[in-house]
């Protein structure tokens with residue numbers, strides 16, 4: 001109200017008003033937190049009227065914040081209710097959004113209405129709607145109403161939860177949430193968990209911990225002298241984040257050894273044992289093996305038990321990347337996938353993919369927290385607190401110092417759904433995927449290209465009489481046409497050189513009708529090519 005009324009008046013009037021003998025108290029309250037308020041307010045304002053005027057003009061007061069927040073919450077509910085009607089994949093051209101944004105920061109603050117209008121008219125067009133039930137691409141980053149509400153609180157609290165003291169509730173809730181997840185997923189009870197931003201960061205933590213444990217923390221201390229040719233092993237189907245971590249951790253990309261896979265795209269453990277043996281004979285130093293539960297291309301799962309036998313025999317670190325499929329461990333019937341996990345050293349899965357918790361939230365579990373902490377520990381004077389010996393300070397359990405309050409959304413989701421509610425949703429998704437797989441198998445001009453252990457279906461259109469090269473071209477064209485309709489969004493991979501369409505059924509509010517429509521559109525479009 002105050003801001004609006006001053007916007008209408010000249011700067012001169014503003015100066016007069018504020019330098020009068022009885023300045024309006026609310027103006028002072030605006031200025032005070034920004035350190036613009038000094039003993040002689042006129043000293044400050046007269047030489048710098050524009051600066052002060054601009055700042056006051058742009059800011060919401062608490063009454064306006066409340067009003068705008070209500071408007072936004074209504075919009076959020078409308079959006080989520082209607083998200084299936086938006087073009088699933090954004091249909092903008094490259095640079096289209098960029099060119100609509102001014103070159104420079106505005107000199108004068110703009111009012112909220114203008115920003116809000118631009119969000120709706122410019123930004124929204126450039127959004128791919130990840131929460132649409134017609135989104136079948138990549139792996140989902142699904143969400144839920146409960147999780148969004150928790151994120152609103154997290155943003156409002158604005159806590160930076162780097163150490164216990166900077167928000168004890170964040171640290172203690174995180175510890176408890178990791179314990180809930182550990183038990184609910186059947187992970188070893190003596191392991192410890194910590195929330196990371198992404199699986200990529202967690203894997204980097206694992207590789208750095210493996211490196212430091214092996215070198216007795218000497219690489220942290222002195223660098224790599226005496227520790228060249230440290231070797232990391234993962235299957236050819238491993239996620240690209242492993243290579244990235246290998247590069248960041250300083251091992252060198254050439255020391256990541258890709259192991260061939262079996263027919264079902266799981267790692268060939270005989271080839272793994274052989275590669276390690278050969279490296280030892282060549283004087284190289286095997287360090288770590290990365291297993292995948294739920295590969296990105298086809299949700300293949302490596303044999304942890306056999307891999308653990310090999311890592312135990314050679315005294316190597318075993319890290320398990322279950323970024324997507326880890327959520328399925330909430331279902332006891334899928335725990336066979338992680339049989340042997342107690343022999344591993346670290347494990348990551350992303351509640352932000354399939355557990356109805358907003359991006360980002362990655363759960364990282366380790367057998368030996370001391371190694372993790374010693375790898376990252378750094379304690380400058382300004383971070384020491386009296387509570388240090390009694391609490392977890394998660395700043396030392398990962399890479400960044402600053403940490404968001406991510407445990408809150410896990411708490412909201414796990415309490416609202418309960419274990420049974422989560423299990424019900426997951427089983428529904430798997431069932432829907434298995435039903436669609438059966439339909440595809442029964443359709444003579446389509447082909448399934450990989451096993452479907454969970455809810456990702458890998459398939460292609462296969463009209464008769466086409467060469468492999470032609471089939472690749474046809475399926476690429478099909479994907480582009482489907483995505484250009486905006487009606488659904490799929491992504492692709494290549495399996496055994498075959499261009500493969502990937503369709504994942506993991507959206508929170510998806511129904512049978514969305515899958516039926518998608519399958520109909522896929523068949524129609526394919527046959528129109």
Ligand SMILES: Cc1ncc(COP(=O)(O)O)c(C=O)c1O
Nearest residue numbers: 198199200239241295296321323
């Ligand atoms: C198997 C696997 N590992 C790691 C990742 C990377 O996940 P994040 O984006 O959390 O780093 C993905 C992403 O889809 C994945 O599928």
